[in-house]
Amino acid sequence: MKIASRPKCLTKEHFSYCPGCTHGIGTRLVAEALDELGLIEETVGVLSVGCSVMLYKFIDCDFIQAPHGRASAVAVGVKRALPEATVFAYQGDGDLAAIGTAEIVHAAARGDKITIFFLNNAIYGMTGGQMAPTTVEGQATTTTPEGRDPALQGYPIRMTEMLSTLDGVAYAARVALNSPRNVRQAKRAVRRAFEVQQEGLGFAIVEMLSTCPTNWGVKPTAALELIDKQMLPTYPLGEFKVPEGMKKVVTC
Amino acid sequence: MEKVLMKGNEALAEGALAAGCRYFFGYPITPQNELPAYLAKRLPQAGGVFLQAESEIGAINMVLGAASTGQRVLTSSSGPGISLKQEGISYIAGSEVPCVIVNIMRGGPGLGGVQPSQADYFQATRGGGHGDYRTLVLAPASVQELYDLTALAFDLADKYRNPTMILGDGVLGQMMEPVVLKPSEEIERPIPGWAVRGKRGGKAKLITSLYLEPEALEEHNLKLARKYEKMQQEVRWEEYLTEDAELVLVAYGTMARVVKGAVRRAREKGLKVGLLRPITLYPFPSEALGKLAERARGFLCVEMSMGQMVDDVKLAVCGRAPVSFYGRAGGIFPTTAQLLAQMEKAMKH
Structure with missing residues (x-):
């Protein structure tokens, strides 16, 4: 019996993510969901700026590369011109929660029928480990060497909860990629976020808590534990908004 | 029509x-x-x-x-x-x-x-x-x-x-x-082949x-x-009374219309002036200006700015004739009288 295989739409390219980073799991989950829902032929993905910009090498579908922070606006343009396509953007926390806040908030408020995957690793990965808007209190980065001090650098932003308050949002969930159980839950949320778009119900976002062993300066296994210890207290898992009539798929 | x-x-x-x-x-x-x-x-x-x-x-x-x-x-x-x-x-x-x-x-x-x-x-x-x-x-x-x-x-x-x-x-x-x-x-405009619309059986x-x-x-x-x-x-431009012009004015957009009126008045007064109006600013009609520079004695660039297109006029004329500039800002257009004065000044040089 075959119990696991490579998703059909995942290319043979080696991931450019650092060893031990859970970003690859997020990429794989998106590929699996596109396969299972049979959407790959009609999908247009939008690349953000960050480690995620190489996604076009890994998932075999059409892509547009967006300026930093603007992925959701580009996705809106595609979806408005081509409503029959499945349109998703895959953004990191620097891209979505700092420079791209206006674009994501208004795409959500308008209820644009796009799917957003939001990789939150609480740090700028590609540029070498600077403080992100999602960096948790006390977390050391190259630009907060003494740890993030709310008195100086303010507090981390819970984007998914914020967005879930908007009427245009149909689905908003936060999952984590650090354990088999969490990954299984993440998979269900990723699928649901595409299904919500297929049904034309509105804006859908799945935030995935992900590790960055390289810039956190810890071993991959320790990084998985840090998600539980350091990120979950600030970023609780769960579905903050689910369309009426749809069951919750993430259990906390 | x-x-x-x-x-x-x-x-x-x-x-x-x-x-x-x-x-x-x-x-x-x-x-x-x-x-x-x-x-x-x-x-x-x-x-x-x-x-x-x-x-x-x-x-x-x-x-x-x-x-x-x-x-x-x-x-x-x-x-x-x-x-x-x-x-x-x-x-x-x-x-x-x-x-x-x-x-x-x-x-x-x-x-x-x-x-x-x-x-x-x-x-x-x-x-x-x-x-x-x-x-x-x-x-x-x-x-x-x-x-x-x-x-x-x-x-x-x-x-x-x-x-x-x-x-x-x-x-x-x-x-x-x-x-x-x-x-x-x-x-009837076919969707171009490079467009992203989902690969639909083709290559990503x-x-x-x-x-x-x-x-x-x-x-x-x-x-x-x-x-x-x-x-x-793709360069496009309009020339007005440039055939025998000693002074060629260069202006675009709304300003070119104001200048055209002033050129007409100047001709009535016997001044040999003409107008070149770029319709494309990029590409810029450098060749057309270069040709005029072979016989015109001077150029006057008029803009609603403190002098921007005049740089391109100078590059096109390439030192073959003097290029002067007159600009207004803040939304103020020059009057015909002011333009005539500028033309007379430029022609004296």
Whole structure:
């Protein structure tokens, strides 16, 4: 019996993510969901700026590369011109929660029928480990060497909860990629976020808590534990908004 | 031909519709507001999409997305908003996606004012954003041209897979003139092969401006440079009474109309003056100016700025004749008397 295989739409390219980073799991989950829902032929993905910009090498579908922070606006343009396509953007926390806040908030408020995957690793990965808007209190980065001090650098932003308050949002969930159980839950949320778009119900976002062993300066296994210890207290898992009539798929 | 009385901004919008444009993304700013208001009414009637974005940055990136699907897409703004769009314009040019961007210029710098200006010439003709790129730039001088050149702007954008900018000013956008509209016809325009619409059985396509390998990025820049070279053939200009002109005035857009009137008056007074009006600002009619420089004794560039196009005039004339400049700012047009005085002064030199 075959119990696991490579998703059909995942290319043979080696991931450019650092060893031990859970970003690859997020990429794989998106590929699996596109396969299972049979959407790959009609999908247009939008690349953000960050480690995620190489996604076009890994998932075999059409892509547009967006300026930093603007992925959701580009996705809106595609979806408005081509409503029959499945349109998703895959953004990191620097891209979505700092420079791209206006674009994501208004795409959500308008209820644009796009799917957003939001990789939150609480740090700028590609540029070498600077403080992100999602960096948790006390977390050391190259630009907060003494740890993030709310008195100086303010507090981390819970984007998914914020967005879930908007009427245009149909689905908003936060999952984590650090354990088999969490990954299984993440998979269900990723699928649901595409299904919500297929049904034309509105804006859908799945935030995935992900590790960055390289810039956190810890071993991959320790990084998985840090998600539980350091990120979950600030970023609780769960579905903050689910369309009426749809069951919750993430259990906390 | 039946003529319709229309506002400039609305004629431009009607020109876009006639060219088959069905998608508009923008953000309010004076003095171009009639354009989105008109399209907000007309686009849904035509089966298109009008979307007011959260910012000019949002709007230009929606243009990138929609135009990447192979459709004709329009956005419009004015100076401060065009500054915000420059990031996206650089990506659109780098990704070779066609679209049309309208700048109905107002005075700057900063918030400046809402009166007409030509102070965004450098921004428009030098690319404007980061990196090596150019946009095609058309400079209409009448409401009729706003209508006609908009169709041309879309054709050129498609032909070169490059953004085209329509550079107007507040007066042009706001004034009313009779316009001859083309009889409406359904434009059959096939979706181009590079467009991203889902691979639908074919190979996956990528619209990008990212080239991480130095050799690949240089090759991309060389390819763009060859394209910009090819674009030079699209140069358009109008000459008025230049055959025997000793002094050639150079002006574009609304200013060219004011200058034309002054040239007529100067001729009545016996001054041998003429006008060259660039219709395309990029490509710039350098050759035409160069030819005139072989016999004209001087040039006078007149702009609603403190002197921007005059640099291109000097490059074209290349020291063969003196080039003088007269500029006004803040939305103030020179009077005919002031222009006559400037012509007399230039001819004395």
